[in-house]
Amino acid sequence: MEQVKNVEKPKLPVTTVPLKINTEKKEHFAKRMIPILTFFIVWEIVSRANMALELANPMFFPPPSHIAVRAVEMMQEGIVFVSLLSSTLRIFAGFIIGAALGIGLALWIGKSKKMEEWATPILNMIGPIPSLALLPLFIIWFGIGEVPKVILIAWTVFFPVLTNTVEGIKSVNSNYIRSALSLGASERQIYRKVILPSVLPNILSGCQISLGLAFSALIVSEMMGATSGLGYIIVDARNFFKLSDMYVAIILIGIEYSLFSFMLKQVDRRMLSWRQGGFSQAVEK
Amino acid sequence: MELVIQDVKKSFRQQQVLSGINLHIKTHEFICVLGHSGCGKSTLLNLLAGFTRPDSGSVVVDGEPVQSPSKDRGVVFQEHSLFPWYTVLENVLFGPEVQGIDKKEAEQKARKYLNMTGLGEYADHYPSQLSGGMKQRVGIARALAAEPKILLMDEPFGALDVFTKENMRNELIDIWSKLKTTIIFITHDISEAIYLADRIIVMKEGFVASDMKVEIPRPRQYTDDGFAEMAVKIERTLVQ
Numbered sequence: 001m002e003q004v005k006n007v008e009k010p011k012l013p014v015t016t017v018p019l020k021i022n023t024e025k026k027e028h029f030a031k032r033m034i035p036i037l038t039f040f041i042v043w044e045i046v047s048r049a050n051m052a053l054e055l056a057n058p059m060f061f062p063p064p065s066h067i068a069v070r071a072v073e074m075m076q077e078g079i080v081f082v083s084l085l086s087s088t089l090r091i092f093a094g095f096i097i098g099a100a101l102g103i104g105l106a107l108w109i110g111k112s113k114k115m116e117e118w119a120t121p122i123l124n125m126i127g128p129i130p131s132l133a134l135l136p137l138f139i140i141w142f143g144i145g146e147v148p149k150v151i152l153i154a155w156t157v158f159f160p161v162l163t164n165t166v167e168g169i170k171s172v173n174s175n176y177i178r179s180a181l182s183l184g185a186s187e188r189q190i191y192r193k194v195i196l197p198s199v200l201p202n203i204l205s206g207c208q209i210s211l212g213l214a215f216s217a218l219i220v221s222e223m224m225g226a227t228s229g230l231g232y233i234i235v236d237a238r239n240f241f242k243l244s245d246m247y248v249a250i251i252l253i254g255i256e257y258s259l260f261s262f263m264l265k266q267v268d269r270r271m272l273s274w275r276q277g278g279f280s281q282a283v284e285k
Numbered sequence: 286m287e288l289v290i291q292d293v294k295k296s297f298r299q300q301q302v303l304s305g306i307n308l309h310i311k312t313h314e315f316i317c318v319l320g321h322s323g324c325g326k327s328t329l330l331n332l333l334a335g336f337t338r339p340d341s342g343s344v345v346v347d348g349e350p351v352q353s354p355s356k357d358r359g360v361v362f363q364e365h366s367l368f369p370w371y372t373v374l375e376n377v378l379f380g381p382e383v384q385g386i387d388k389k390e391a392e393q394k395a396r397k398y399l400n401m402t403g404l405g406e407y408a409d410h411y412p413s414q415l416s417g418g419m420k421q422r423v424g425i426a427r428a429l430a431a432e433p434k435i436l437l438m439d440e441p442f443g444a445l446d447v448f449t450k451e452n453m454r455n456e457l458i459d460i461w462s463k464l465k466t467t468i469i470f471i472t473h474d475i476s477e478a479i480y481l482a483d484r485i486i487v488m489k490e491g492f493v494a495s496d497m498k499v500e501i502p503r504p505r506q507y508t509d510d511g512f513a514e515m516a517v518k519i520e521r522t523l524v525q
Contacts, residue, residue, distance in 0.1 A: 173366065175362050175364060175366035176366060176368060178334070178336055178354065178360065178362075178366070179360065179362070179366045179368075179427075180379070180383070181335075181336075181353070181354035182334060182335075182354045182355070182356065182358060182359055182360040182428070182431075182433075183356060183359070183379050183380035183383060183384075183427070183428075183431045184355070184356030184380060184383050184384045184431055185379070185383040186383070189383045193368075193379070193383070194368065197368070197370040197371075198368075198370070200370075272370075274369055274370045274371075274411045274413065275369070275413075
């Protein structure tokens with residue numbers, strides 16, 4: 001036994017890794033901010049030049065400094081907070097409902113051959129229809145309140161999560177299931193302790209894919225029949241020709257999307273810390 | 286424990302893989318099933334584990350026919366098949382936990398088998414952080430922690446390097462002599478079979494070509510009397 005340990009001492013950089021990542025992270029962040037700052041500075045210069053030379057209507061293309069001033073005003077008016085809050089709640093509700101239904105149905109399809117035979121053709125027929133095409137229908141059915149918006153987002157999230165999860169369930173390593181059975185696990189335990197964890201990466205990538213689609217659904221649904229939300233600000237700004245307001249809303253959408261995407265990546269990191277692979281693991285640079 | 290295999294036949298897509306296997310295996314025996322790839326030895330193991338069913342014939346353990354996988358028959362795969370999302374300890378805990386054993390007792394049990402395989406200090410590592418030999422040891426500890434009556438091993442050392450293999454063989458013999466679990470060990474390596482087994486079953490084209498006892502006293506060495514003669518005998522059976 002003693003001898004064996006000498007032969008196979010693995011090198012495990014477990015304790016040194018977090019320190020390294022922290023400093024790397026800061027550098028990484030700074031590196032990413034430079035292009036973004038440059039983008040706004042160039043925008044400011046071009047916009048100011050446009051104003052000075054009177055090339056195009058300066059209202060169409062306000063400089064970031066004007067937009068920032070307008071953003072502060074809008075924050076003081078309270079409209080920014082209300083809109084961010086209602087948009088965030090809609091995305092959250094729609095996302096959770098859509099993902100939960102998608103995962104649930106995927107597990108059912110994975111469990112029952114009959115269900116797979118029946119559900120697959122129907123899902124293949126309905127799935128490819130762009131969800132936005134259904135929005136007017138949802139508004140007629142459910143009115144112009146929160147319901148059609150949340151349903152639209154849920155619908156958008158449902159399909160990518162479902163297909164990804166089904167794909168994941170089908171590709172679970174059958175030796176994992178065999179191992180679990182030979183260790184005495186029941187079918188329920190196998191679902192909870194083997195299939196779900198091994199499908200988790202697929203579920204999360206389904207969520208990641210549907211995030212962009214969900215945001216489109218959110219904004220479009222807020223443009224049609226809403227009294228709050230980021231999409232509402234855009235339509236309202238168009239009606240009153242307040243282009244700075246429109247830019248404020250557009251930038252807020254960008255920021256909110258980034259925040260959601262970041263949150264999802266954090267969940268990904270937390271839950272899949274066991275996963276190793278990819279180029280960074282393959283070759284040390 | 287008593288395992289009786291009676292006239293077992295199995296074919297895949299019209300090709301007969303097992304053409305009538307008869308075996309009688311007793312408690313504490315260390316059996317090696319030896320043969321070329323494609324001789325049906327893995328199919329036999331899958332039948333014993335309960336992953337597949339025979340077309341005809343029966344596999345009976347202690348009077349009960351094998352219908353499905355069971356915790357009485359632990360399996361160690363060539364591709365260790367550890368759950369990558371669990372730590373080493375959680376992997377070994379899997380068996381006791383799903384069997385509903387009290388948490389504290391389950392952990393004691395898991396740690397006991399981890400220590401037995403020399404991996405006590407790696408309990409909190411993930412499988413991806415271990416070397417091939419260590420993963421395979423965790424695989425063995427995980428199977429043992431479910432306390433099976435028979436341990437089925439499908440070429441468990443096939444993917445390991447020569448030195449690691451050597452160590453693993455010694456350790457397996459150590460563990461087996463402590464626990465006295467019945468082991469059915471699949472291999473295509475003649476000297477591995479002679480080194481490990483009480484009894485070697487040589488399979489060829491879906492039949493049992495020969496069934497021989499290994500009388501060399503343990504601990505064995507490749508230079509022991511009778512070792513080379515036995516290897517030659519087995520080789521002749523295989524190429525005949």
